[in-house]
Amino acid sequence: MKATIVTIGDEILIGQIVDTNSSYIAKAIDKIGVQTHEMLSISDDKQHILNTFSNLQNKVELVFITGGLGPTKDDITKKTFCDYFDDTLVENEDVFLHVKELIEGIYKRPISQMNRDQALVPSKCEVLFNKVGTAPGMWMRKENTVFISLPGVPYEMKYLVENVIIPKIIREYKRPFILHKTIMTYGQGESLIAERIEDWENNLPDFVRLAYLPSPGRVRLRLTARGENREILQKAIDNNVVLLAKIINDIIVGFDEDETIEVVIGRLLTQQNKTLATAESCTGGKIAQVITSVSGASNYFRGGIVSYATDTKISQLNVNSDTIKKYSVVSAEVAKEMVIGIKNAMNSDYAIATTGNAGPSKGEAEAAIGTVFIAIATPDEVFAEEFNFGQPREKVIDRTVNKAFELLQKEILKNVQ
Amino acid sequence: MKATIVTIGDEILIGQIVDTNSSYIAKAIDKIGVQTHEMLSISDDKQHILNTFSNLQNKVELVFITGGLGPTKDDITKKTFCDYFDDTLVENEDVFLHVKELIEGIYKRPISQMNRDQALVPSKCEVLFNKVGTAPGMWMRKENTVFISLPGVPYEMKYLVENVIIPKIIREYKRPFILHKTIMTYGQGESLIAERIEDWENNLPDFVRLAYLPSPGRVRLRLTARGENREILQKAIDNNVVLLAKIINDIIVGFDEDETIEVVIGRLLTQQNKTLATAESCTGGKIAQVITSVSGASNYFRGGIVSYATDTKISQLNVNSDTIKKYSVVSAEVAKEMVIGIKNAMNSDYAIATTGNAGPSKGEAEAAIGTVFIAIATPDEVFAEEFNFGQPREKVIDRTVNKAFELLQKEILKNVQ
Numbered sequence: 001m002k003a004t005i006v007t008i009g010d011e012i013l014i015g016q017i018v019d020t021n022s023s024y025i026a027k028a029i030d031k032i033g034v035q036t037h038e039m040l041s042i043s044d045d046k047q048h049i050l051n052t053f054s055n056l057q058n059k060v061e062l063v064f065i066t067g068g069l070g071p072t073k074d075d076i077t078k079k080t081f082c083d084y085f086d087d088t089l090v091e092n093e094d095v096f097l098h099v100k101e102l103i104e105g106i107y108k109r110p111i112s113q114m115n116r117d118q119a120l121v122p123s124k125c126e127v128l129f130n131k132v133g134t135a136p137g138m139w140m141r142k143e144n145t146v147f148i149s150l151p152g153v154p155y156e157m158k159y160l161v162e163n164v165i166i167p168k169i170i171r172e173y174k175r176p177f178i179l180h181k182t183i184m185t186y187g188q189g190e191s192l193i194a195e196r197i198e199d200w201e202n203n204l205p206d207f208v209r210l211a212y213l214p215s216p217g218r219v220r221l222r223l224t225a226r227g228e229n230r231e232i233l234q235k236a237i238d239n240n241v242v243l244l245a246k247i248i249n250d251i252i253v254g255f256d257e258d259e260t261i262e263v264v265i266g267r268l269l270t271q272q273n274k275t276l277a278t279a280e281s282c283t284g285g286k287i288a289q290v291i292t293s294v295s296g297a298s299n300y301f302r303g304g305i306v307s308y309a310t311d312t313k314i315s316q317l318n319v320n321s322d323t324i325k326k327y328s329v330v331s332a333e334v335a336k337e338m339v340i341g342i343k344n345a346m347n348s349d350y351a352i353a354t355t356g357n358a359g360p361s362k363g364e365a366e367a368a369i370g371t372v373f374i375a376i377a378t379p380d381e382v383f384a385e386e387f388n389f390g391q392p393r394e395k396v397i398d399r400t401v402n403k404a405f406e407l408l409q410k411e412i413l414k415n416v417q
Numbered sequence: 418m419k420a421t422i423v424t425i426g427d428e429i430l431i432g433q434i435v436d437t438n439s440s441y442i443a444k445a446i447d448k449i450g451v452q453t454h455e456m457l458s459i460s461d462d463k464q465h466i467l468n469t470f471s472n473l474q475n476k477v478e479l480v481f482i483t484g485g486l487g488p489t490k491d492d493i494t495k496k497t498f499c500d501y502f503d504d505t506l507v508e509n510e511d512v513f514l515h516v517k518e519l520i521e522g523i524y525k526r527p528i529s530q531m532n533r534d535q536a537l538v539p540s541k542c543e544v545l546f547n548k549v550g551t552a553p554g555m556w557m558r559k560e561n562t563v564f565i566s567l568p569g570v571p572y573e574m575k576y577l578v579e580n581v582i583i584p585k586i587i588r589e590y591k592r593p594f595i596l597h598k599t600i601m602t603y604g605q606g607e608s609l610i611a612e613r614i615e616d617w618e619n620n621l622p623d624f625v626r627l628a629y630l631p632s633p634g635r636v637r638l639r640l641t642a643r644g645e646n647r648e649i650l651q652k653a654i655d656n657n658v659v660l661l662a663k664i665i666n667d668i669i670v671g672f673d674e675d676e677t678i679e680v681v682i683g684r685l686l687t688q689q690n691k692t693l694a695t696a697e698s699c700t701g702g703k704i705a706q707v708i709t710s711v712s713g714a715s716n717y718f719r720g721g722i723v724s725y726a727t728d729t730k731i732s733q734l735n736v737n738s739d740t741i742k743k744y745s746v747v748s749a750e751v752a753k754e755m756v757i758g759i760k761n762a763m764n765s766d767y768a769i770a771t772t773g774n775a776g777p778s779k780g781e782a783e784a785a786i787g788t789v790f791i792a793i794a795t796p797d798e799v800f801a802e803e804f805n806f807g808q809p810r811e812k813v814i815d816r817t818v819n820k821a822f823e824l825l826q827k828e829i830l831k832n833v834q
Contacts, residue, residue, distance in 0.1 A: 010641070026429075026431055027431065028432070211461075224431070289705075
């Protein structure tokens with residue numbers, strides 16, 4: 001069972017915004033055994049949309065369309081739908097009452113014609129009622145293909161996918177099984193890992209595929225099994241993961257696809273009833289932000305200080321000004337004093353500190369661009385390590401964040417009973 | 418002159434990673450007058466790649482291909498290239514020496530066969546030398562279409578686009594002009610703006626298109642003019658922006674496409690020689706992170722405190738515990754004490770503080786999920802405003818960040834001479 005995901009909007013084609021909707025939809029339908037055949041971004045042009053629909057007709061079972069449903073864009077997408085399905089627009093009573101309530105009741109404005117037009121839908125379509133916004137989704141079948149149109153606003157699209165579309169597909173379609181297992185590794189590059197596991201990879205059964213997903217400092221290995229018999233797939237995955245773990249046991253740090261390192265750290269800290277604090281210079285708050293992106297972070301995250309200016313390292317983190325003079329602000333010594341300072345200030349069990357030069361210019365530090373010191377404090381010790389993460393700025397910041405979590409996780413794991 | 422951007426990789430089609438490469442390429446080529454006709458994500462499958470190449474042949478002048486060039490994926494993309502172009506792989510001397518130097522010289526490892534294979538390229542291709550990684554780019558023409566293959570690692574891809582491909586296209590192709598102008602507005606919704614500017618929009622010349630780009634709390638209006646005569650395009654854009662500014666003067670906050678609000682704030686603070694500090698609770702460091710994502714932020718950003726736990730608000734920000742007891746931790750009073758605390762602690766001219774309940778659970782605060790207080794301190798005053806940003810968590814955080822910048826910018830603008 002195959003789907004194609006189509007995004008409509010010139011703003012994507014000129015690179016003004018990144019399309020994250022397609023990725024969300026692909027992940028959601030993959031979990032219920034629907035394979036995304038292609039993703040496609042096209043312009044707001046009527047003929048372009050019509051050509052795309054024709055090309056996809058009877059090639060895939062489902063076509064997801066996002067974008068082109070806002071109040072100012074309604075006309076083209078809905079009219080194109082009417083053209084393609086030989087249909088006309090009619091006002092949907094439920095949608096109209098919902099739009100009216102949102103505009104008049106919540107936003108406290110008189111309803112306008114443009115608002116009212118949001119309730120117009122093709123007469124043959126099945127309306128996907130959008131509780132969290134004004135533009136409804138639409139579900140329309142032609143021969144062997146269903147076209148599903150969704151608003152482009154991410155949280156509205158997500159609401160409809162999660163609450164309306166996924167349950168509907170599960171009810172109405174028979175689907176094969178797709179199982180994934182992701183193995184997270186740290187510290188070795190893609191080609192080195194590939195050499196170590198070459199024999200194992202060559203012996204994988206036909207219905208199991210391996211993918212390498214490298215990102216700064218880590219490589220995820222993803223196994224995908226696809227077929228009709230869930231047990232056979234699960235067994236093949238489980239057996240091969242055991243075999244793999246024997247070969248690269250030294251670099252495996254986790255197993256679950258959705259389990260990012262910040263989630264793993266959060267779980268470990270919660271289990272151990274321990275807390276964490278952060279002192280950031282070159283990472284500018286990103287470590288704190290990633291930690292607090294996890295629901296429930298308030299159970300273990302005490303807080304953080306972004307000591308961007310040198311004198312705030314002294315005033316807020318109690319770093320000794322002589323240490324800065326002697327070793328410079330980008331140094332192991334300063335990183336260690338920062339991590340001790342934050343651990344004391346926040347009264348936490350663990351702490352992370354970063355100081356470095358992310359570029360693009362050298363700033364007040366003498367260190368080369370890309371030089372970063374990461375310090376970790378545990379209940380028992382304090383240490384700092386030096387890294388050079390090269391350029392550009394965004395890469396240095398991302399690699400520092402990843403490496404800091406990696407160092408911290410190792411320390412926390414030492415204390416697991 | 419048209420291009421299609423193709424991304425190869427199953428990891429995109431199952432939604433495991435979001436494709437940001439296509440957006441980067443689209444933006445880069447748009448600036449030199451190359452129009453992106455479509456973006457396409459396809460699987461690592463040889464036949465799928467070959468079919469895609471055939472479909473695009475002679476339909477567009479340029480096909481950009483990213484992904485499928487890592488050390489473990491080399492075989493399929495390069496062999497598919499050889500199939501499509503009826504070519505064979507040969508070792509490129511320059512690339513080999515570069516790979517050897519990187520692996521042996523920098524990574525201090527013996528070179529392996531897999532590393533060596535990275536230097537294999539189709540004999541007829543023009544090699545795009547990749548200084549920042551091991552996989553070279555490739556430029557191959559067939560009839561009226563050039564196929565450009567690039568590594569999927571974002572900073573390697575960016576290096577080649579910026580330093581090799583864009584200069585090459587400028588040298589070798591005659592292109593039309595594409596001009597954009599983006600008008601940033603705050604505080605009114607898409608449909609309300611559309612009604613206000615309807616007459617103006619209907620009077621735009623044929624070669625000028627308008628797009629609405631809504632995001633939480635703000636709408637960007639983008640004008641695009643396309644044609645052979647740069648002066649005519651520029652004049653049409655300039656005249657229409659002046660006319661537009663007369664109609665919606667009250668909500669326009671800026672004009673440049675790349676000028677995000679954090680960049681504008683940074684420029685204003687630098688001009689005025691003023692500084693900024695942040696105290697964040699529900700936004701968890703995101704405001705600091707966005708501020709420090711701007712190069713040169715060290716000129717005006719003093720630092721921030723992420724006071725996630727309630728008692729750190731007391732110990733780090735000097736919030737009075739009685740205030741918390743009396744008004745609760747999510748309140749205007751606490752937000753104001755936080756902003757005063759951080760301004761004093763960091764010795765800054767301006768400060769932002771946030772406290773709220775981003776969900777998904779209610780936590781220790783009594784406030785409803787989505788309730789946020791934002792406080793702003795200026796050299797002259799302190800105030801706090803209450804908002805409800807609904808759900809889910811990510812939307813609450815993003816809207817809080819945007820709204821905080823909007824409030825701050827207004828205050829800074831009051832002090833512009």
